[in-house]
Each structure stands twice: as C-alpha cells, then as structure tokens.
Amino acid sequence: MTDAGRHPNITLLTMSEVKELTGVVGNFHVRILKRARYVKEKECTACGDCVEVCPVIIPDEFNMGLSSRRAIYSPFPQAVPGAFAVDINQCLGHSPVICGKCVEACKKRCIDFDMNDEELEFDVGTIIVATGMDAYDPTILDEYGYTRYENVVTSMELERLVNAGGPTAGEVIRLTDGKVPKSVSFIQCVGSRSQRRGRPYCSNICCMNTVKSTILLKEHYPDIEIKVFYLDIRAFGKGFEDLFRRSRGKGVRYIRGLPGTIKQDPATHDLILTVENTATNELDTHRTQMVVLAVGVEPPADMKAIQEMLALQTTADGFYLEAHPKLQPVDSASRGIFFAGCAEGPKDIKESVTQASAAAARAMRLMNPGVLTVEAITAEVDPERCTSCGVCARVCPYNAISVDRATKLPAKVTEAACAGCGTCAAECPEDAIVMNHFTDAQIEAQIDAILENDAAGKILVFACNWCSYAGADFAGVSRLRYPSNTRLVRTMCSGRVHAKFIWRAFEKGAPVVLVSGCHIGDCHYINANHWTERRVKRVWNRMGKLGLRTERLGLEWISAAEGVRFQQVMERMEQIRKSVTPEEIAETVRIIKKISEQKQG
Amino acid sequence: MIAENDHNENIRIGVYVCHCGSNIASVVDCVAVAEYAGTLPGVVISRDQGYTCSEPGQNQIKNDIGEFELNRIVVASCSPRLHEATFRQCVSQAGLNSYLLEMANIREQCSWVHGGNAQEATSKAMNLVRSAVARVSLLQAREETEVPIRRSTLVIGGGVAGIQAALDLADAGYRVVLVEKQPSIGGIMARLDKTFPTMDCSI
Ligand SMILES: Cc1cc2nc3c(=O)[nH]c(=O)nc-3n(C[C@H](O)[C@H](O)[C@H](O)COP(=O)(O)OP(=O)(O)OC[C@H]3O[C@@H](n4cnc5c(N)ncnc54)[C@H](O)[C@@H]3O)c2cc1C
Ligand code: SF4
Ligand code: SF4
Ligand code: SF4
Numbered sequence: 191m192t193d194a195g196r197h198p199n200i201t202l203l204t205m206s207e208v209k210e211l212t213g214v215v216g217n218f219h220v221r222i223l224k225r226a227r228y229v230k231e232k233e234c235t236a237c238g239d240c241v242e243v244c245p246v247i248i249p250d251e252f253n254m255g256l257s258s259r260r261a262i263y264s265p266f267p268q269a270v271p272g273a274f275a276v277d278i279n280q281c282l283g284h285s286p287v288i289c290g291k292c293v294e295a296c297k298k299r300c301i302d303f304d305m306n307d308e309e310l311e312f313d314v315g316t317i318i319v320a321t322g323m324d325a326y327d328p329t330i331l332d333e334y335g336y337t338r339y340e341n342v343v344t345s346m347e348l349e350r351l352v353n354a355g356g357p358t359a360g361e362v363i364r365l366t367d368g369k370v371p372k373s374v375s376f377i378q379c380v381g382s383r384s385q386r387r388g389r390p391y392c393s394n395i396c397c398m399n400t401v402k403s404t405i406l407l408k409e410h411y412p413d414i415e416i417k418v419f420y421l422d423i424r425a426f427g428k429g430f431e432d433l434f435r436r437s438r439g440k441g442v443r444y445i446r447g448l449p450g451t452i453k454q455d456p457a458t459h460d461l462i463l464t465v466e467n468t469a470t471n472e473l474d475t476h477r478t479q480m481v482v483l484a485v486g487v488e489p490p491a492d493m494k495a496i497q498e499m500l501a502l503q504t505t506a507d508g509f510y511l512e513a514h515p516k517l518q519p520v521d522s523a524s525r526g527i528f529f530a531g532c533a534e535g536p537k538d539i540k541e542s543v544t545q546a547s548a549a550a551a552r553a554m555r556l557m558n559p560g561v562l563t564v565e566a567i568t569a570e571v572d573p574e575r576c577t578s579c580g581v582c583a584r585v586c587p588y589n590a591i592s593v594d595r596a597t598k599l600p601a602k603v604t605e606a607a608c609a610g611c612g613t614c615a616a617e618c619p620e621d622a623i624v625m626n627h628f629t630d631a632q633i634e635a636q637i638d639a640i641l642e643n644d645a646a647g648k649i650l651v652f653a654c655n656w657c658s659y660a661g662a663d664f665a666g667v668s669r670l671r672y673p674s675n676t677r678l679v680r681t682m683c684s685g686r687v688h689a690k691f692i693w694r695a696f697e698k699g700a701p702v703v704l705v706s707g708c709h710i711g712d713c714h715y716i717n718a719n720h721w722t723e724r725r726v727k728r729v730w731n732r733m734g735k736l737g738l739r740t741e742r743l744g745l746e747w748i749s750a751a752e753g754v755r756f757q758q759v760m761e762r763m764e765q766i767r768k769s770v771t772p773e774e775i776a777e778t779v780r781i782i783k784k785i786s787e788q789k790q791g
Numbered sequence: 792m793i794a795e796n797d798h799n800e801n802i803r804i805g806v807y808v809c810h811c812g813s814n815i816a817s818v819v820d821c822v823a824v825a826e827y828a829g830t831l832p833g834v835v836i837s838r839d840q841g842y843t844c845s846e847p848g849q850n851q852i853k854n855d856i857g858e859f860e861l862n863r864i865v866v867a868s869c870s871p872r873l874h875e876a877t878f879r880q881c882v883s884q885a886g887l888n889s890y891l892l893e894m895a896n897i898r899e900q901c902s903w904v905h906g907g908n909a910q911e912a913t914s915k916a917m918n919l920v921r922s923a924v925a926r927v928s929l930l931q932a933r934e935e936t937e938v939p940i941r942r943s944t945l946v947i948g949g950g951v952a953g954i955q956a957a958l959d960l961a962d963a964g965y966r967v968v969l970v971e972k973q974p975s976i977g978g979i980m981a982r983l984d985k986t987f988p989t990m991d992c993s994i
Contacts, residue, residue, distance in 0.1 A: 191977055194954045194969065199961035204971045208947060216940035222970055252982065266982075269975035312968050315941035320953035322978050346982070353984035360984075402987040429988035496947060526940075531952020532979075539951055539986055546952040550959035553944050557965060562940045566890060566933030606938045627890060632929045639925035640918060655872070663870045666899025674905040674915050677922070678896075680871070 195270035203310070204271060211317075211499045214590070214607035215526025216562050218314050226305040227275045229262070233300045234273035236264055240292035240301065246280050250357070254347045256365075257357030262292050262301075267355055276301070316526045316553040317500065319510065320546065321493055323532035326381030326388060326485040334377065334483055339454045340365040341461060342481040344380075345399055352406050362407065364480055366459040370411060371479035375463060376400045377449060378420040382486030391507045393486030394536040397424045400484045401437045408440040416442045417476060419449055419465060427538070445476075452481060487536045500527055501589065503716060509535045520549040523716055524588065525609070528552050567610035567627045567682060569603050575622035576600035582614035582623060585685075587716035611715035612686030616725065628681055630688065637695050640677045645699030646775055649676045649763045652691070654684045654719075657708035660750035668753045672760040675767075683707065685718030689729050692743060697782040701770035702763050704744040712749060719747070736781055739774070741766055802833040802928050805861040806920060807852060809843035809868035811898055818902035820913045824867065827917045831924045835859050843868050844877055852878075853885040862887065863927045867895035867920050888932035895923040942966065950978020 194200055203224050210221040244260035252265050261280040264272065282289040284303040293301045325346045328336045336342050341364050343351070354360040364371050378396060381388035397420070404416050423444065425434040438444065449463040455477075463476045489508035497504065502522055503511040510529050513521035520528050528549035531542035556562065569591070571582075578598045583591040590607035591614060593600075601622070603614075615625035624630075640650060653659040659680050665672065681687060684707025695703045705726055713719040726745045733740045744766070746759045806828035810816035821839040828837035836859050840848045843866055855861055864887065866878050871894040879889035897916040905912040942965050946957045949971030957969045975981070985992060 197961045200967045202969050205974050206970045207972050265975045275974040314943045314945045316944045318946045318956045320948035322950040398987045433988050530956045542952040543955045546955035547959050550956045557942045561937040563935045566935050632926050635925040636922045639922040663899045666903040674911040
C-alpha cells in the first residue's frame, strides 16, 4: 500500500471519482472529480491533535460502526495517504463562531477550509477496472435476526472485532454485555447460493474466511465452543484443505444444515438456533452466545456509473463479463479495458493479485509497441450518400461513429474504435456504409453462388464468426452428422446481416434462410445481436404482410460450444425446407421481384 | 477511400484443395473438386494437395503466385478459425496483400459431418469453393492502420487488485493514475487482520 502511495510513476487520487470518459483505446480522455480533503495531503503528519478537539462523534464506518470517530479523521492507522480528512457532511462548520477548533489545534496549519473540489483531466492508453465488491448486507434476511439481536454479527464485523487494530483491540466481545462469548456459531452462505433471496452464486471466500476465523478464535480463546452450520464446505484452493483440517483438529464442530430461525433468550441474550438435522430429519436446537453470519459478496452498489461510462457488460450475477471466460479472463470486450480482482467476480486475495498482474501484463502488451494495429475490417462512410440521419451512431455498440445532426456533416467512423461488427452497415437506411472485407457485394456474391443451382434444395445460413460458425466447427470436430445441403455464409457478427441479404436469398429461390449468432448477452460485439434480433423481427413482420410463411426465416442463437445444438437446428431447418413447395418458392420470387420492380420504377 | 471494385483489374485466382491427409480426401473427391475449380471464372490454376498448411503446400502457393501472377487465393481446407492466419501470412510472404485470401471450409463443414455420403459431400465441397471464388474475386487489398497508443493506464479502484496492477505497471515504467473513491486505498483487505490460507497479516 505505501509503495503505491509514493511511487514516482503513480498519481494517487483518493476521494476521487471518474466523472467522464471519452476516446478510445490508445487515447482515452478522463475527467476526474477529486473531492476536497480540507487537510493538506502532503503536509499533514497524522499527529492527531485535531481529532482531540473535534466535538463531533459519529459511528466509524471502517469498523462497521462498532466504534466511533470524529468529523476530522484518518480512516485507519495505516491509511495511504496518511493525511487526515474532514468529513464535510458531519463537520459543524469552520467559522470560529461555530467551531473551527481543529484549525486552531493544528500547529502545522495543514487544515484549509478554503480548499475546493478539483477537476483533473488525464489522457491514458489503457484502463484497468478494479472496483471490487461489497459485503452482502443481511438486513433483509429477517429469520437470522441481524437487525433485532445485537449478538448476531456479520463476518465483516467479526473481522474488525478480532483485529488487534480494531475497536476492541482484538478482543471478541458480545455487544450486549461486553463479555467474551463462551460459544459462537457461524452460519454459512448468508446471501449466497439462494435462488430466492440474496445471490444465486457461491461467494467463493466465506467458507475459508469462516475456517480462518474459527482458528483465530480458538487461538485467542482455547475453551470457546464453536459450531459451523453449512451446506457444504468449499475448500478447493491450495492449502485450504489443510486449514480446514486444522480447524476441525482444534475441536470446531461442522454441522451440515442451515438454521431455519434464530431466537433470542431475553434473559441472557443468548441465541437459540433451530436446525433441521439432515441425518435424522429432526429439528435440533442449539444454544449459543454469539452468531456470526458468513455473508457473501456482491457487485458494488454504485458500479453502474462506471459500467455505463465504459460501455462494459456484466454477467447475470452482476459482475463484469470477460471477453472470453477461459482464454481472455482479464480482457473486457472493449480493447484496452481490463479487469482485476473482485470486479470480475468473487475471489480471494491471491486470485485478485494474480488477476491484477495479468491485467497489468495485458495492458503492457498492448502499450509497449507504442502503436496499435487496427484490423482492417472496419466500417467506412460514403459521404456522398450519408444524410446524417444518425442511425449508425445509435446502433454502434462501440460509440465508434459520430454524426452531428445539426451541422448535417456526414457520419464519421473512428477507425481505432470500430470493432468491425457491421451493424451500422446493416442498419444505414441509405446504404452509405461500406463494411470493408464484408461488403454488400462480397456477401451477395456468395449468396448468389450458393443459390445458383438447385436453390430449392439448399439451407442458407448466416453464421457469426465467434459463436454460430464456431458452433458449426465444433459440430465438425465432434463428427455430428447433419443435412449436407446447409451452406454457411460467415460474417464477423450477426449484426452484419442486412435485411436485403435475406430478401435477396428468397428472391433467388431460397426455401429457407437462417440467421444465427451468439446468445443474447454473449455477443462478441457487446450487444450488436440485439439489432440482429430487431431486424429479423422486422423482416418477419414484412413477410407476414406479404403472405410469406415466417418460419422460412429462422433466427437461432448458437454458442461456440453448442455443436449438438447446431446439428439440431440444421435438422429442424431441413424439416421446414421440405415443407416448402416449388409453387411456394415461385410465388415468393414473384412477390419480391414485383416489389423491387415497383421500387425501381 | 471507399472500396470500389476496380473493373479493370485482371482477376487471377489460384485454388488449393487440401486432402488434409485422409481427413478430407477419404470423403471428398479432392481431385474432382480441384478440376471443377479450374473451370470457374477467374481461376488460373487449381491444385489438390496433401497438406496445404505444410511447408511444401505453402511453398507451392508462393511459387504459383509468382509464376502465374496470381492476385487472389482460395484455400479449400479446414476452418478459417484455425488456419486463416497461417495462409494470410503465406500469401503476404509472396508479396500478396493478406486480405486477398479466402477459405472454403470443406473439413469441419463437409468431410467431417457428411461422411455417410461421399457424393453429396463432394458436390457440397464444389459449391463451397464456388462461393469462395465468387467472394475472393471481389475482395480488396486492405492495409492495417497503426495508431499511436499512450503509455499510461487509468486504474479505477484502489483495493488490493488495483494496487497490484498499478505497481506492476509503474515498476515497468508506465504512468499510472490510480483513482480511489475513499480517503484511503486498501479496499476490503485493509479491514482484515489475518488472512487465509496463510494466516498472515493483510497489510
Ligand atoms: C469478510 C471478508 C473476509 C475476507 N477474508 C479473506 C481472507 O482471509 N483471505 C483472502 O484471500 N481473501 C479474503 N477476503 C477477500 C478479499 O477481501 C478480496 O479478495 C479482496 O479484497 C479483493 O480486492 P479488490 O481490490 O478486488 O476489491 P476491494 O477490496 O473491494 O477494493 C475495491 C476498491 O475500489 C474502490 N472503488 C470501488 N468503486 C470505485 C469507483 N467507482 N471509483 C473509485 N474507486 C472505487 C473501493 O473503494 C475499494 O477501495 C475476504 C472478504 C470478506 C468480505
Ligand atoms: S464460499 Fe462457502 S459459505 Fe460462501 S457461498 Fe460458497 S459455499 Fe457458501
Ligand atoms: S446511418 Fe447512414 S445515412 Fe445515417 S448517418 Fe449513418 S452513414 Fe449517414
Ligand atoms: S462496424 Fe460495428 S463497431 Fe464498427 S462502426 Fe459499425 S457498428 Fe460500430
């Protein structure tokens, strides 16, 4: 920590938040709000004279409210930077009439109430998001009585109690009587692994944290009786099983099953747990002097701001989504933005540090050459055709296009930001966008070639490079047989599939057409497949109006791992194809031809 | 510049049909596919090869590019997800722009999944080559552009992860801006006393 505070290459900004981010990989521009500390960071020696005179006494959040602090304070003894800070919302006011006692007390004259919030701007090449997690707040889990019984505490609170630098100097005491409890019960999975309340995932750290705490308690108080109620103990990491064994060796009892309710004995403030014994199916009761809720972790409550600013995706559990779960675990889908630590998912310190070093290495790898090559699959606007309608800018998942509708200047693509999904080219109403290496003409030539002979016998499939085409490859590797009349046209993203490609295929006599891509939420281009979905729905709508059977146009999400699904989808498409008669195809061709003639005429 | 087809360009395509040992050739009649490819518009030379990705296979392509003045290449073999990079490098070594290459996937999408019917598999392979030839004729040379990248990083969050990332980068000589919303860095770890699995102090 202190190294980070004094490293010449690190500008450390505390009490600060990112307010705005613009630009792209290689050249991000950030605006940061640094809130006033009212104490000169470089000059304060953390002597504490000011604290003694401050009349404001409030609960100390760092100690989970288990102790108090003043309005001028240092969050904890080893804080970096070490300078004190004024909690301006709690300060009475510095005018000498009201208070200002600290200003007087500070002999070094470091306290400066004229300090203002500062706005700072930086240009950076890459970004690492390491916003961490919050511990789960068990207030809503009423059956555990966290809000009603003082002797029910969370594991985070226990951490502060057991800490030599904490509010009780390391003495674990009951809040009702200030005495060391003779017995403690831990309850696992609080706020985790529940489909009903809290979070559905395993929080990863609370099993081992409890194991650790039981050992610490046993070392402090050898006679203390400890029970741990759990669903299953997840001691999967290096050295974990050893620690678990040590805990049991010290006499800690691990009991399978979570309490249904906790009641307090009003006389003693002891707690009575009712637990179903999974071995006998009977209800057992356990009396204990203190309960520790092993709370899980969750994404930070305020992460939305950063998420939206950086256009990042999250998984269903709310943590950030990596570019690839196995092969790119610290990359985001946006080039130049990386994840480290619990921002990406619950993990312990070792894993957080490992991931942080990986993220740093990935960032260095990108920055080291000093230049960045941009894959030549990028969009380009034809200024002659563009009417500045702004559609492309709206659909681009990477904000790579800017259109100033007021000045009516043609749309502009920032090549370094364009990831090449082709959504803009598929949505532009004026056909003003050329998607290089996947141009309209190139794709149409493939469609025509495929349908040139025996169109009625073919299944035409548009497949995205990352998911459905990869799913077909996987079907191949698995030697899964499917109808041999399937023909794939590869695009980088399903977002590239222009409605006119579909119409063209039907006009050339295709009995069925399938558009396929990554599952919603897994799109390699953030959310470009949302536009695919909307577009296909538009085509269905139109087909319905023209009297064409909508089932002849399929839309399927197939992941890279779903070879079997690819096979099944192809078999289903073949069934539909067989139901399409030559007359139906002829009629379709007639209808579409008529419309395009009318358009031209 | 907007890519437009240069109609005056004389398209000269080479098609290479790979046996992939017996992976493709045991199902698809590669000789017939190569012969068919030779009849397609723009195709100057077409060959079937044992392993196109092998050194002799690649050298053949490179030689042909020089000898027949080829300006487009189609490789009918495995998935582009596997070997597109290989063949892009191959053609660029022979002085051809790497974007003037197209692959027809006649292994994953053909021989491996239509093993039961050699005839259908062969005619599908021909059709896939037909489609690749149509596409390659329209491909344009592309230059990968280079843009400068700043050698500095913004780290958002000063917990143990943010601190570690910042230190690694800073030690390697990169500038770092470390932004923490609280008055001190440290995050959750700063609140812990002893930590598992080693039971040592956290800070
Ligand atoms: C009760 C408990 C006990 C634990 N015990 C252990 C243990 O014994 N051993 C072990 O290995 N692990 C333990 N862990 C896990 C450990 O705490 C985490 O692995 C570690 O803290 C993760 O570090 P991090 O940097 O990813 O996140 P955090 O520690 O959460 O740090 C994130 C930082 O980012 C800041 N931040 C967040 N959002 C913003 C923003 N928008 N702008 C600026 N700053 C922001 C936060 O203020 C915070 O300082 C425990 C966790 C808990 C909850
Ligand atoms: S780590 Fe253990 S206590 Fe935490 S959620 Fe997973 S199983 Fe439950
Ligand atoms: S969608 Fe097309 S017409 Fe509209 S601004 Fe973009 S490029 Fe121009
Ligand atoms: S191709 Fe995709 S990423 Fe590139 S500008 Fe168009 S919509 Fe944006």
